[in-house]
Amino acid sequence: MIYIYILYMIISAIILGFMAKKSVKEWFLKIIIVFFVPIIGWFFPIIWSKMLIPNKGETLDSYLKKQNDDIEIELLAKEETIEREKELNIIPIEEALVMSDFTTRRKVMLDVLKKDAMQYIDVIKMAVLNDDSETAHFAVAAVMEVKRKLSLSLQTFSVEFEKDSYHSMIARSYAQVLREYMKSGFLDEKTLKKYKYTYIQVLEQLIDNGEGDQITFEEKMKVEMELHEYANAEKTGLQYLQYFPGIEEPYICLLDYYYTTKSKISMQRVLDELMNSTIQFSNRALTIVRYWSGGQENEI
Numbered sequence: 001m002i003y004i005y006i007l008y009m010i011i012s013a014i015i016l017g018f019m020a021k022k023s024v025k026e027w028f029l030k031i032i033i034v035f036f037v038p039i040i041g042w043f044f045p046i047i048w049s050k051m052l053i054p055n056k057g058e059t060l061d062s063y064l065k066k067q068n069d070d071i072e073i074e075l076l077a078k079e080e081t082i083e084r085e086k087e088l089n090i091i092p093i094e095e096a097l098v099m100s101d102f103t104t105r106r107k108v109m110l111d112v113l114k115k116d117a118m119q120y121i122d123v124i125k126m127a128v129l130n131d132d133s134e135t136a137h138f139a140v141a142a143v144m145e146v147k148r149k150l151s152l153s154l155q156t157f158s159v160e161f162e163k164d165s166y167h168s169m170i171a172r173s174y175a176q177v178l179r180e181y182m183k184s185g186f187l188d189e190k191t192l193k194k195y196k197y198t199y200i201q202v203l204e205q206l207i208d209n210g211e212g213d214q215i216t217f218e219e220k221m222k223v224e225m226e227l228h229e230y231a232n233a234e235k236t237g238l239q240y241l242q243y244f245p246g247i248e249e250p251y252i253c254l255l256d257y258y259y260t261t262k263s264k265i266s267m268q269r270v271l272d273e274l275m276n277s278t279i280q281f282s283n284r285a286l287t288i289v290r291y292w293s294g295g296q297e298n299e300i
Contacts, residue, residue: 146184147186168209175216179219181195203216207220217250230257233257234261240253
């Protein structure tokens, strides 16, 4: 009896070897069943693939090949998704919020929210009116968050500035928050005017602290002109020139001021000073000088 079983095992192993082809794992699993369940176990290898591998009657090799193909397709799909995301970074956000499908618009808004939302505040406000309700919802949430952060920062630095206005870092940070808040579009005209005066005060303190750079002078002069504080704007411009006599920007600011206030004599004086200086002109300054001193009478 034992010899018959051994013979059965040898013949079964050979037959299953042909059936399993090159798959050692398949051959091993089948032979275990046939060995431990003699005769009846042969029904399992016959229907092996149908029972354990739902491949609709395909051979194991075909099934595995199909699985590999599916994996390749999935990888290609992921690569295409990555490429689309790269292209999305190239496309301007404004266009993406108008031209793209809703899913892409939402993704763009979420990406913007992960960054410095204040930097994209104009885009975010535009997205509030987006025809996709979820994109608009994200935009409204972003606007409210930006406004909340700006208000909180404004309160914090206002208190700190009152405590120590000579602390240049506090003054500069306060000026930056004020500038961003005024540019945000959140303020009504009356409140905006109030913050402009506060902004001028902070910039003036920076100058008094000896921390006035070019942007500080130019910002102060610009806002003073917006508020029609022309006498103060001229004072700032002359102070700017006193601090930075070796560059063209103070002269250009004063020329713009005197042109706006129609002060022809003062404008000519500044123009002559600029032309007689040793400053190396940029294309912008050269164009201005040529225009106003080109032998033509330009009306102010």
